[in-house]
Every structure is written in C-alpha cells, then in structure tokens.
Amino acid sequence: MIKKVVPTVGHNIIGGLNRVFHCNFYNAYLQMAVLMIQGTEKHDPERLLTDSVTNLVNLLKQQDYSIDDLIQEFSASGFGKLQQLDTNTWITPHSHYGEVLCMMHGKPQINCYFTSGYLQGLLNKTVRETECKLLGAEADKFLVGDELPPVANYLIYEFELETNIPERFSIDQSFATNIDEAKIITALRKMALCGDAETGLIKAFGAVLTNHFADYYNRISYESYFALCEAGIPEEDSKEMFIQAGHICAFNTFGRIMESSEWYDLVVPMCAKKEDWLHGMIAMLNGLGWGIYRIEKIVAEDKFVVRVYNSYEGIGYRRMYPQINDKNISFLAMGATLGLVHLLWKVDIREQPELTQEFYVEQFNHPDNSYMIEQTHAIAAGDEYDRFIVSK
Amino acid sequence: MNYIINTTMLFYALNASRKKSQLEEIDNALISSKLGILFALRTNGYVNFKGEQIELNDSQLIVLKEVFTQHFNVDMANEIRMLAVEQEQPNTNQQNNPPVKKGFFNKIRGFLKPGPKAQEGLI
Structure with a gap:
C-alpha cells in the first residue's frame, strides 16, 4: 500500500522521512560530484551512494513497511520498476539512474548505486549491480549476495522542525502581488507527480523527476x-x-516549470510584473518539501533576500552532525536561489528560451552579468532559519 | 621536464573533442573546478585550473590525460601533446602556487560572495 504524504511545516513526510522533488539533471550532477x-x-563513494539509502529503507521497515510496500514506493517515487527474476537476481527494466539522462560528463559506467542500496535495505542482503542500461544492457541487473553487515544509522540526533513560521511578507518588505501561494500549492499537490504505472518514472515539465529522500541527498553531499x-x-x-x-537544478527544474503549460495556466495569470514570477516560483517551492521560503526583500535586478524555515539541508545536517560554525553550508538552496534570480534577472525566462546545455x-x-550568493544564517550553525542574499 | 599549457586552449580543445563525440559542452568554470579537485585527489598537489595557464611535469600530464578520459569521456592525448609547451627554466614552486587570476579568467568567478575568511588554501 502506498503511504500517504503528510505535509508538515514545509516538509513532505512519507513513512517518517522527508521527500523532496528533484530532476534527473540534479541527480546526475550530484552523483557525478560524489x-x-x-x-x-x-x-x-560507491558505498556512500549505496549505503546511504539502505539506512533509510531500514528506517521505513521500522515504520512497518512490508516488502511489497517498498517495491510500490520505489515506483511511486519515480525510481523505476523493481522486478525479481529469481532468488538472487533483480532487474529494473526502467529506472531513473539507469536512464541516459542520469549520466553526466564521465565515461559511462554502472550507475544504479541508489537501486542497489534500496534493494540491500529491502532484502537485508548485499546487492551489486552487474549490468546497466547505460552500458547497453536491456535492463539494469542486480545480484543478491550474502547477509548484509549492519549499516549504521546516520540520523543520530533529535532535531525538531520549527513551527513558529512568519506569514508571507511579514519580515521586512511588504509586496503588492496577486500570487496566491495556497492556490499554487494545492494545485501542485493535485498534480499527482507519481511514477508511471508501466515504467515507474515521473516525466513532467520536460524532465524526469524523483520524489527523493532528502536525507539521502544530505548524506551523500555532506560526506563528499x-x-x-x-x-x-x-x-x-x-x-x-x-x-x-x-x-543546475534551478535552470532545469525551475526553468522547465516556468515554461510549462501548467505554469502558464495557473501562475502567469497572477503575474503583473517580473518580480511576481519570483513570488510564483517561491510559492511553488513551498510545496516541494524543501522547507518554507519567505522572501524578505527584493530590489529589482539588484538584490534578493530570502529566509528558509525548516530547510531540508539545515534540518538534515542537524540530524546527522553536531552544529557547525560555517554558515555557507546549505549548498542546494544556495545554488537554487541564485539560479532562480538568474532565471529572471540574468536571462529572462518569460521569453521562453530553449533550456539546452x-x-x-x-x-x-556565463560569467557576464552574474549574481553572487551569500548565506548569512544557517540552521546547521544554530540559527532559526537559513537566509540567503543574492546580489551583484 | 615541465610544461606550460594555456587553459583557455585546453578547455576549448576539450569541448571540441566532446562535441565531436556527440557529447554536451561543459562550461569553463565547471571544467576548472572539476579538474582542480580531481587532479588534487590523484596527485596530492593542488593546481589552480582557473588561472590563465598551468605548469605540469611529465607524470602530471599523464594524470591529466587519465582524468579527461575517465571524467570527461574524451581522449585528449593528442591535444595535450600539441598544447604542452616545454618550459625553458622549470619553476619548481609553480605547481604549489596558484597562478594569478588574470586575462580571460578574470571573468571566471565563483558563486560565493567573497568573505573575509575566503580560503585559498593549498595542500
């Protein structure tokens, strides 16, 4: 049975774990970086990419997930279709990480570390990928081995979500905008961004999406x-x-969302000026499980200041590691916020350019006309929220 | 023997090779970051590829070729051979000192707003 999403102060919780939508371009880049x-x-790094999800599957099992639940959840989340061939062999005829779109720069190699790790958790056995579609195989193939040695749980600290979150536009600057955040989030949740019945992939906005584990991203990013x-x-x-x-995520995911028919049907009619597009995308973000974004200040074409309450990176960091002093630490949010500004003030996404490499x-x-980003507050460093300033 | 390679030409050659192999172009900023990291991990010596030129010895040239093959999916042996210019007076300190950012690569700047403690550390 597919478990329900429980939206909780900016997080989309399924089985006790926060889920965040990300596209193949981000997943490919991040895996390349790791x-x-x-x-x-x-x-x-191969073990990091594998074991980081094994731990999360173990946690889902503690939430009474059955084997069938986990197989269904794999597909519903957009990771592909898991099929068992025999006692020791599983395949994914379609899988997110086995798609060509999920490979970046390097020599093609076995790529489905995530799937191996998921199967390890599911079966409590060691699993390694032996064939991959990226290398020309018809399906990704996984060989089941011996009993899995214990995988340490890395979510070792208690850290509660912030519930006292200011209303929109109540922090510094007030904005006259018709962007209706509640309406946008409701529409987003109705979109049923769920794995296709045949392939287990989520194709939307011209990209392939996953409803991924926030803690997986956090673990592989920070450890690397x-x-x-x-x-x-x-x-x-x-x-x-x-x-x-x-x-890259902002360019591909935000950019494609902002060029989609759904965006033009729902959000564009609420936009009177360019900066409304920023408000619109921030509203959309607040439904993706990334935390709650609150715009503090906008000086058109010059400066953009935003806070993120319950940023998934900040919360994830505190659940894995002790507090640190470094405030420039929420890497995804930094790049994504900068990218959002670039979509409006550096290029103009309203002109619907083709979003090619x-x-x-x-x-x-391109370095010309670029903005820079600074993180002034970080949940990882003990602040109440993450805060970012984008400026020239 | 030490060799000087102009990074602008090197990155241009890399992207030309990638395009020839039907692979996507990669932006110079990302190439230089990736090369800097991959190179350091393999040689225990940081070379700043964001500079106008790099200075490498024979064994480092081999590592560079391997990094291109493994992480950029192109064989750059010929291009490296053509672009590597023998240095008349080897400067043994060069590889441990990041070149001054000037010329075209003035334009390559990072995403981070420079802070008072911005680290330009070396290995």
Missing part, C-alpha cells in the same frame, strides 16, 4: 564535501561543486 572521490584511498575538504581541496572549490548542483553554458552560467 563519484569524483572515486579511486582515492580513504573514501568509497567533508571528504574533499579532508583531502585538502580548497573549501571554496569544494563548496562550489555542490552549489553548482543547485544552480548550450544555453546554460553560453548564457545562464
């Missing part, structure tokens, strides 16, 4: 970031690898 530490002596820092990579370079992931390289991510 795999950069492949081949180093001290770190094992720490590994890079530990290896002596300059902090700024390490951070930018992960901030770039959010920037060429457009990304030559215009969207």
Whole structure:
C-alpha cells in the first residue's frame, strides 16, 4: 500500500522521512560530484551512494513497511520498476539512474548505486549491480549476495522542525502581488507527480523527476564535501561543486516549470510584473518539501533576500552532525536561489528560451552579468532559519 | 621536464573533442573546478585550473590525460601533446602556487560572495 504524504511545516513526510522533488539533471550532477572521490584511498563513494539509502529503507521497515510496500514506493517515487527474476537476481527494466539522462560528463559506467542500496535495505542482503542500461544492457541487473553487515544509522540526533513560521511578507518588505501561494500549492499537490504505472518514472515539465529522500541527498553531499575538504581541496572549490548542483537544478527544474503549460495556466495569470514570477516560483517551492521560503526583500535586478524555515539541508545536517560554525553550508538552496534570480534577472525566462546545455553554458552560467550568493544564517550553525542574499 | 599549457586552449580543445563525440559542452568554470579537485585527489598537489595557464611535469600530464578520459569521456592525448609547451627554466614552486587570476579568467568567478575568511588554501 502506498503511504500517504503528510505535509508538515514545509516538509513532505512519507513513512517518517522527508521527500523532496528533484530532476534527473540534479541527480546526475550530484552523483557525478560524489563519484569524483572515486579511486582515492580513504573514501568509497560507491558505498556512500549505496549505503546511504539502505539506512533509510531500514528506517521505513521500522515504520512497518512490508516488502511489497517498498517495491510500490520505489515506483511511486519515480525510481523505476523493481522486478525479481529469481532468488538472487533483480532487474529494473526502467529506472531513473539507469536512464541516459542520469549520466553526466564521465565515461559511462554502472550507475544504479541508489537501486542497489534500496534493494540491500529491502532484502537485508548485499546487492551489486552487474549490468546497466547505460552500458547497453536491456535492463539494469542486480545480484543478491550474502547477509548484509549492519549499516549504521546516520540520523543520530533529535532535531525538531520549527513551527513558529512568519506569514508571507511579514519580515521586512511588504509586496503588492496577486500570487496566491495556497492556490499554487494545492494545485501542485493535485498534480499527482507519481511514477508511471508501466515504467515507474515521473516525466513532467520536460524532465524526469524523483520524489527523493532528502536525507539521502544530505548524506551523500555532506560526506563528499567533508571528504574533499579532508583531502585538502580548497573549501571554496569544494563548496562550489555542490552549489553548482543547485544552480543546475534551478535552470532545469525551475526553468522547465516556468515554461510549462501548467505554469502558464495557473501562475502567469497572477503575474503583473517580473518580480511576481519570483513570488510564483517561491510559492511553488513551498510545496516541494524543501522547507518554507519567505522572501524578505527584493530590489529589482539588484538584490534578493530570502529566509528558509525548516530547510531540508539545515534540518538534515542537524540530524546527522553536531552544529557547525560555517554558515555557507546549505549548498542546494544556495545554488537554487541564485539560479532562480538568474532565471529572471540574468536571462529572462518569460521569453521562453530553449533550456539546452548550450544555453546554460553560453548564457545562464556565463560569467557576464552574474549574481553572487551569500548565506548569512544557517540552521546547521544554530540559527532559526537559513537566509540567503543574492546580489551583484 | 615541465610544461606550460594555456587553459583557455585546453578547455576549448576539450569541448571540441566532446562535441565531436556527440557529447554536451561543459562550461569553463565547471571544467576548472572539476579538474582542480580531481587532479588534487590523484596527485596530492593542488593546481589552480582557473588561472590563465598551468605548469605540469611529465607524470602530471599523464594524470591529466587519465582524468579527461575517465571524467570527461574524451581522449585528449593528442591535444595535450600539441598544447604542452616545454618550459625553458622549470619553476619548481609553480605547481604549489596558484597562478594569478588574470586575462580571460578574470571573468571566471565563483558563486560565493567573497568573505573575509575566503580560503585559498593549498595542500
């Protein structure tokens, strides 16, 4: 039985775990960034990509998920179709991570670490991928091995969600806008962004989406970031690898949403001026499980200040690690917020440009007319909320 | 022997090779970040690919070629051979000192607003 989503102060909880929508472009980039530490002596990114989800499946099982529930949930979340061939073999004829769209830059290789980890949790056995569609196989194939050694739970700290969240436009600047956030979130929830019955994939807005585990993203991002820092990579370079992931996410996910017929039917009629598009996308974001975004200030074409209550990265960080001092730490939100500003003030998404890689390289991510981002407050650093300033 | 490679030309050659193989173009900022990280992880020495040029020795050139093959899916052996210019007076400190950001790469800046403690650390 598919478990219900429980919307809770900016989080979309299923089986006790927050879920966030992300597209194949983000997933591909993030996996590429994590795999950069492949081949180093001290770190094992393949295992990180695998075991990080095994732990979450173990937690779902503690919430009384049956094997059938987990198989259905895999498909409903857009990860693909799990099929058992025999006692020791499973396949995914269609899978998010086995799609060509989920590979970035590198030499094609076995790519479905997430699926292996999910199966490990489901079966409580070691699982490794032996064939992958990315390498020309007809289906991704997984071989079941021995009993799985214990996988440590990484969500080890209690950290409660903030419930005292200010109303829209009550922080600093007041805005005259017709953007109806409640209406947008209701419409988003009615869209049934759920895996297709045949493929288990969610194709929407010209991308392939997943209703992914926020804690999976957090774990693989922060562990890789720490590994890079530990290896002596300059902090700024390490951070930018992960901030770039959010920037790519904004371009592909926000950009495609803002060019979709759904957006034009629902949001555009509420928009009187360019900045209303910012309000519209922020309203949409507040339904995606990313936390609750509250715009603090907009100076057109110049400055954008936003707070995020219950940011999934901030909450996730505090559930995995002790509080830190560094405030520039919510990488996805940093890149995504910057990207949102770039969609309106650097390029103009209202002109409906074709969102190709060429457009990304030559215009969207071109250094000319770029904005910069600073995170001034971080839940990970003990603040009540994350806060971002985008400026020239 | 040490060699100098102009990064603008190197990235141009990389994207030309990728396009020839029907692969997508990658922006220079991302290429330079990725190369900096991958190179450091494999050689224990940080080279700033955001500079106008890089200086590498023979073994580092081999690593560079391997990184291109594995992480950018192109064989750049010929291009590296053509672009690598022998340096007359090897500067042993060069690889541990990030080149000054100037010229075209002035334009490559990161997403982060520079803070007072911005780290430009080395290994």
